[in-house]
Amino acid sequence: METIQKNLTELSDQIKKHHLDGEVSYKSDHSNMIRAGRSQISLNVTETRELYSIELYKNKKMITGSAINKNEASAMIDDLSKKIDHMPEISFLTPIEPLNGTNKKNDHFDPSLENINSQIMVDIYKKADELFIKKDKHNHISGSFSSGSYSYGIINTKTKEPLYHKGSDFNGEIVVQINSHDKKEIQKLMVGETMNDLDLNFQELENLYEYTTTTPYKKLSEGKYDVILSAEAMGELCAYFLWISSGESKEYGQSYLNDQRKVGDQLFGKNFTIADxxxxxxLFKRPFGQNGFRHTDRHLLKNGVLVDLTYADKMTCDRFNKKMNSCSQGEYNLMVEGGTGPNDQSAMIKSCKTPTIFINFLHYLNFTNTTKAEITGTSRFGTFLIxxxxxxxxxxxVRLLDNFFNLFNNIEWLSSKVVNIxxxxxYGFRSPFGISVPQYVKINNVSLS
Structure with missing residues (x-):
């Protein structure tokens, strides 16, 4: 930690010696990965990397570069300082401002995840394999488990002290392929910040196995259905919803927000609240973002009302005359407020008095039209009729093809229990993003095919 902060300070001082303004940011990760396939370990690797990013400013001119270590970053600054005069002017560019983030010790960093004993990960898959092979010798176990650490820091020439943060995380999946039943698959996800967060309870996975192997198959016809989403499925939808709800997306015309849909408007149901x-x-509390902006509590939606628009990118803020007010969305501590609905799988099933589709996971999500908030995705790892x-x-x-206005205005209930997904x-550097979501969410009149 001290070495990185010292490096950032020295690089910032070097920029000042060239009589320029500038910013130097740093990020690194250390990752351990195991992959399993057909009940065998197929990959076991460790990777470490780091990157310095440099931005130099001179009046209305800007130039950028990157380097993989401190010495290269120093040479890059000298080189860029000679070239900045040849860069074109950016008419809307504004001067950089002091960073407003603050350093804070991370009490949840777990060094054991940085150099995890691979046998621990192997044993996880061994336990699952033994459990489901007993049920049917033709079952196969696959999946992946990744653990490690991530760190980032930043300083600019308007700020005396660099900011620096280091964290740890793991995420993994266990997939059971049920070969005797048309190779259907069910899945369990694992996520956490320390080894104490590791949950090896397979009861819900066993329940999904029973539903898959003891109930008849049915093909669903296209239409509108009442749907219950698991926390994982709802979390995926919320992550995509967040992207088209940012200030940047609005300014670039990639959002459902416009003059008719704006901050302060009641856009969604009164039982839907999202906050950072x-x-x-x-999980994954960051005192500041990689852009150096302080990370504080804020409502994004409150009782269905759009409360705030967030801006995290300086260039976008300059272009559209906005003020940076947030870290980036991938660094949020996103929470969807719970309701009064059932919390456990058994109670959720018993609550369905009318035909209801349960979707355990949504995959391959994508927008069909961001300005209309239209989204599509495919169910996976367990889809059932209750x-x-x-x-x-x-x-x-089944394929979901709907829009967020319909989805989030037709929430019947949300579980009172909130879980982490x-x-x-x-892709890219390790940067964990956890969302706290109700265990189950029931949404009526969802378009499925």
Missing amino acids: APSTHP ENGKVTHNLEK SATNS
């Missing part, structure tokens, strides 16, 4: 809540969220309080059929994968992007 770093003070109370149980009738008269019982699971009566396992279903073929991972919406982490697996």
Whole structure:
């Protein structure tokens, strides 16, 4: 930690010696990965990397570069300082301002995740394999488990002290392929910040196995259905919803927000509230974002009313004459407020007196039209028909094709229990994103095919 902060300070001082303004940011990760396939470990690797990013400013001119270590970053600053005069002017560019984030010790960092004993991960899959092979020798176990650490820091020439944060995380999945039943698959996800968060309870996975193997198959016809989403499925929808609800998306015309739909408007049901809540969220608390902006509690939607628009990118703020007011969305501690609905799987099933579709996971989500908030995705790892309080059929994968206005204005209930799921992007540097979501959410009149 001290070395990185010292490096950032020295690089910032170097920029000042060139009589320029500028910013230097740093990020690194250390990752351990195991993959399992056909009940065997197929991959076991460790990777470490780091990156310095440099931005230099001179009046209305700007130039950027990156380097993989401090020495290269220093040489890059000298080189860029010679080239900045040849860059074109950016008419809307504004001067950089002091960073307003603050350093805070991370009490949840778990060094054991940084250099985890791979046998621990192997044993997780061994336990699952033994459990489901007993049920049927033709079953296969697959999945992946990733653990490690991430860190980032930032300083600019208007700020005396660098900001620095380091965290740990793990995320994993266990997939059971039920070969005797048309190779249907069910899945369990794991997410946490320390090894104490690791949950190896397989009861819900066993329940899904029973529903898949003891109920008849049925193909669903296209239409409108009452649907119950698991926390994982609802969390995925909320992560996509967040993206088209930002100030940046609005300014670039990639959002459902416009002159008719704006801050202060009642856009969704009164039982739907989303907040960025770093003070109370149980996972991945960051005191500031990678842009150096402080991370504080804020409502994004409250009782269906759009409360705020967030801006995290300086260039976008300059272009549209806005003020930066947030860290980036992937660093939020997103919480969807719970309701009064059932919390456990058995109670959820018994609550369904009319035909209801249970969707355990949503995959391949994408927008069909961001300006209309239209989204599509496919169910996976367990889709079932519930009738008269019982699971009566396992279903073929169904496709959701609807819009957020319909979905979030037709929420019948949300579980009172809120659980943590991972919406982490697996591309690029390690940067965990956890969402706290009600255990189950019932939404009526959902378009499925």
